[in-house]
Amino acid sequence: MSGGSEPVIQVEGLAKHFDGVQAVADVDFEVREGELFGFLGPNGAGKTTTINMLTGLARPDSGTIGIAGIDCSKKPKAAQHLMGVVPDESNLYPELSGFENLSFCGALYGMDRRDRRERAGELLERFGLDAAAERKFAGYSKGMKRKLTIAAGIIHSPPILFLDEPTTGIDVASARQIRRLIADLNAAGTTIFLTTHYIEEAERLCGRIAFIVEGRIVRIDAVGNLMRLTEGRHVVRLSVSGGAAGLCEAIAAEMPHLACTTTGDGDIRVESTEPVRVGPLVRLLEDSGAEVFEARRVRESLEDVFVRITGIEAGAMKQEKDRAKAGAGA
Amino acid sequence: MRALTVFWNILSKDMRSYYLKPPNISWGLIFPLAWTGMFFIRSGVGLESVPELLPGVMAVSVLFGTTSMLAVTVTFEKKHRSFERLLLAPIPLELLMLAKTTGAIVFGVANAFVPVIMAAFLMDLSVVSWGTLIPAVVLIAFSSTFLGLFIAVSVSEVFEAQTFSNFFRFPMLFLCGLFFPIERLPVWLRPVSYAMPLTYGVDLLHESVRRAGTMPAVLDFGMLAAFCAVLFAVSLRNIKTKWIL
Known part of the structure; x- marks a missing residue:
């Protein structure tokens, strides 16, 4: 209501x-x-x-x-x-x-x-x-x-x-x-x-x-x-082998219009105000030595807005709370 | 009417949840019996000593019966946060705490009359001044309960409440004129004795059972009432400042 x-x-x-x-x-x-x-x-x-x-x-x-x-x-x-x-x-x-x-x-x-x-x-x-x-x-x-x-x-x-x-x-x-x-x-x-x-x-x-x-x-x-706030933003999430370390630097060097971050579970998250072309991105990662298992376009959620506004990773916030509850219940 | 509904329901819940449980009922009976036995053994005299022992056994039964219960009904509920439910209810804190303490007061008064019932078989109770004894017992129960409340709201754990209670109970037991007349205590200890509510309660009980009070009854009643008011007010202030942060 x-x-x-x-x-x-x-x-x-x-x-x-x-x-x-x-x-x-x-x-x-x-x-x-x-x-x-x-x-x-x-x-x-x-x-x-x-x-x-x-x-x-x-x-x-x-x-x-x-x-x-x-x-x-x-x-x-x-x-x-x-x-x-x-x-x-x-x-x-x-x-x-x-x-x-x-x-x-x-x-x-x-x-x-x-x-x-x-x-x-x-x-x-x-x-x-x-x-x-x-x-x-x-x-x-x-x-x-x-x-x-x-x-x-x-x-x-x-x-x-x-x-x-x-x-x-x-x-x-x-x-x-x-x-x-x-x-x-x-x-x-x-x-x-x-x-x-x-x-x-x-x-x-x-x-x-x-x-x-x-x-x-x-x-x-x-x-x-x-x-x-999520409108006009294009997000692609990629699951890669061997972790995401160093890959964001490679993306930043070759595709500077893309903003790249690593997520709490080791994926790569790429976002841009323009549509992201997945093929060249996957090729770039494979050329950098990573094996890409999955690449998917993500519709931004309120969680992304929360992270952007507060700077706090929402997943970490939930885990922290669950740990606190589990500790209290133990 | 609403205040009465709230008061009665808090009291009856506490009675069912805590006071009318078999362990508490048996404690309420066994404890005065045990004290009576101990006093008899100590005195080594016969039935003629019953009037002398009765005030002490009654006072001890009330003191222990009331102070030990508040650790459960208040400290335990605070620790498990169910006390928050009461603090969130739209009722004055004074009414809430009176409802929480009335169970202990009733329990204490009932405890005091267990030795009286036993004494009825051993001595002539027609000599007892009931007009003094009954209000004295009620006021002792009030003051001991409010002492228990003061202790219960000063700590956060049940075991702390029990330990802290003994810090008050045992000195009171030995200095209230029960074991030794106050006049026989060292001079420096006498002010401590007069700073304890039980001293005045025991004096009233001695007066009503044996006509052996040492202070005017008006002074005893006045001091007991003053202790009740101060302990209740301090407990309320502690709740407001320590629990409603």
């Missing part, structure tokens, strides 16, 4: 430091009613710190936060009934069943017993967890835990939902289901603030995206506008 004109989240000059490290610096943005807004950045960029400040779990050093017109930098409690929060870890109560967890979370928002029981049953069915409703949360799989945590975040039907890395560390089928649920929630009118390190997820779901690096927003734009 595209956003309306009224901003429901307004952030100005937000800053936060921990132990001498500037976690968030001078962050400004607005999220409009009904919008699905993506917040993209590498590990440690300040995404979770920003969410914590928006939801009242952290106090900003400076700046203002407005949630539906309420000044949350001064009175965070006053706006919490408008928010649902899904943290980056599934933090429900392991000793309670799925149903009890949802019912308890509803009670925290003052829902009466009948309403929260009805809503819990409805959400369990909607998230495909009705068969596990009476099982303890501790016995749930990672995907089920994630789904129940999202259900707990929307038990009180909040108009604004904060989702921190909702699909990290879960199986493909569950991630697809969660993405569908997020899109449905947004289509039903919920304003969603989503942080993710899966760029393709943000591209698929979000209307607008902010790129945050080292606590600073480096770009905010509609996905359509960001994707327009």
Whole structure:
């Protein structure tokens, strides 16, 4: 759902430091009613710190936060009934069943017993967890835990939902289901603030995206506008034997109109504002002693835009996050 | 009404998840029994010593019953981030922490009455001043629980909370007038004794069971209430400054 004109989240000059490290610096943005807004950045960029400040779990050093017109930098409690929060870890109560967890979370928002029981049953069915409703949360799989945590975040039907890395560390089928649920929630009118390190997820779901690096927003734009940056660019990716070392120098010497880089997995990536002729390029590489296994034209994605704007290799960002998650889970 | 719903649900969840578990119930029964046995063996006297022992056993049961629980209900939940759910709820922090501590207070009061029930078979309880004893037990439970809360929010690991608790509990046990009358303590130790909430609670219990209090009851109640207010306020401030960074 595209956003309306009224901003429901307004952030100005937000800053936060921990132990001498500037976690968030001078962050400004607005999220409009009904919008699905993506917040993209590498590990440690300040995404979770920003969410914590928006939801009242952290106090900003400076700046203002407005949630539906309420000044949350001064009175965070006053706006919490408008928010649902899904943290980056599934933090429900392991000793309670799925149903009890949802019912308890509803009670925290003052829902009466009948309403929260009805809503819990409805959400369990909607998230495909009705068969596990009476099982303890501790016995749930990672995907089920994630789904129940999202259900707990929307038990009180909040108009604004904060989702921190909702699909990290879960199986493909569950991630697809969660993405569908997020899109449905947004289509039903919920304003969603989503942080993710899966760029393709943000591209698929979000209307607008902010790129945050080292606590600073480096770009905010509609996905359509960001994707327009890929127009007029021609990219060819080549898989070669023996690694790509030295080959870019050979290309630069013979075909200076081409920009050549090596990718994280050892391929060569060539780009130009003019169409790239593959035949001469392959011959040049073979003359340089490489064996070319595959050469393919690549349609640029939001990931390429992210790399160009932030200078951060998106694959490395995802691997870093996955390693951190695996380490935390070990 | 909404505040009441939230309060009741946090309390009843904690009761079901922590306090009404068989290990805690058996602990609540066995612990006062063990203390009673130890005191009897130590005193080497007969049933006539029961009124003398009862205030001490009650006080110790409340102190240990309450302070040990907060490490689980608060520190453990903070460590596993489920406490964040409570901090994100649109309720005042004061109400939230009262709901989190009420379970321990109820558990502490229940613990205190286990030795009273046992004593009912061994002594004439008609001499007890219930009008003093019951509010005294409740205030001891409040102050001990808030001490446990203060400890629980000062640390990040459950084992640290347990260790830190002992740093307070054992000096209180020996200096509150339970084992030795405060007048027999070295002069330099007496101010330490008077800086502990249990001292005033034990004095009230001695007064209500044996008419042997050494300080005016109003002073005891006032000091206990003051300790409750200060410990709760400091704990809230610690949560605001340490947990909501």
